[in-house]
Amino acid sequence: MKFSDRQTEIIEIVKEKGPITGDDIAEILGLSRATIRSDLSVLTMINILGARPKFGYFYTGKSIFSQLSQDLKSLRLKDYMSLPFSCDQKTSVYDVVVDLFMEDLSSMFITEDGYLAGIVSRKDLIRFMIGDADIKKTPVSVIMTRMPNVFYVNIEDSVYKAANLIVTKGIDSLPVVKVKNEKDLEVVGRFTKTNVTRLFVDVCDQEIV
């Protein structure tokens, strides 16, 4: 979206002198109020300028994309997550690795009695490779990252919250959970950087919002 020269001038005037009335803007430009009416209505509609009666026009500091940001921020995890993969904590590291290979996954959620007990991340596996434990005899519970040190998100959370957690905590794969019995976490989904990357491509292709 490109602004006309006059719209750009109006934005600059309001940035500098706002709050300012439409009449005063017109006067500075040497134009009639009627001439700039549609420019002002465009600029307020896309939220670059705000307008309040008896106050005038002011610069919001927002861009045309503030609405898109809001829309992106409101996307819900449950609509963009993947199916979870998990196994019991008594499984051997070897069997987990075979599963990861077959399913092309980077992490495996580990459960105890069906509830989230831990996660085996890429980093846990790499750490295991540096050591010399027997891969077929070591249960995954020995190498997993254990609750409460596992980052997870709730099924009601936003994609934005999950993506932010992934970036700030350096996570590959987040369990998406429902809370049962006040504290037990039932794993109902998986949200990864792959999901975010797919979403980014879809936004570029205008398939979202």
Place this chain on the structure above:
Amino acid sequence: MKFSDRQTEIIEIVKEKGPITGDDIAEILGLSRATIRSDLSVLTMINILGARPKFGYFYTGKSIFSQLSQDLKSLRLKDYMSLPFSCDQKTSVYDVVVDLFMEDLSSMFITEDGYLAGIVSRKDLIRFMIGDADIKKTPVSVIMTRMPNVFYVNIEDSVYKAANLIVTKGIDSLPVVKVKNEKDLEVVGRFTKTNVTRLFVDVCDQEIV
């Protein structure tokens, strides 16, 4: 961005009857042309409606976000990539794994005489774990994915192209290269799902475009 009732009506009229003149739209609405002038200028400015002299208004089928999509698609890799990590193909798998652990990376680019020879991906490492080769005695060249089977992107490519490749080919980490001597690939960057996730968060936070 919310349309007023009148703007929504105008869009529906143009969708149904376009191309249509402003006067005809005003007549259908029972309003004067002057009354709807700023609505028409808003709707054409944000590209929901197009307008051509002696033709009239027509519905473009584009959303307000078509411009954002274009802007996102034009982001360049060189502005969003990370520094590359690479090692020589004679390095042992053990030393590569230690490097991955220390740098918290998922993949390592492998070079020969300084140029891209292959990549050790998460999947290559997991495949190695299933076998029983000696991690300290196996050179990384044995387990790496070798050129020309390595997906890479050029420093001049877009973020969108790279993200699309990541999604469609199931890649974790793309080497970003400059072509030297017609065929040798100098690795100048690394682009991963982490970069896309960070970009997504920045778009949500309105720090991009």
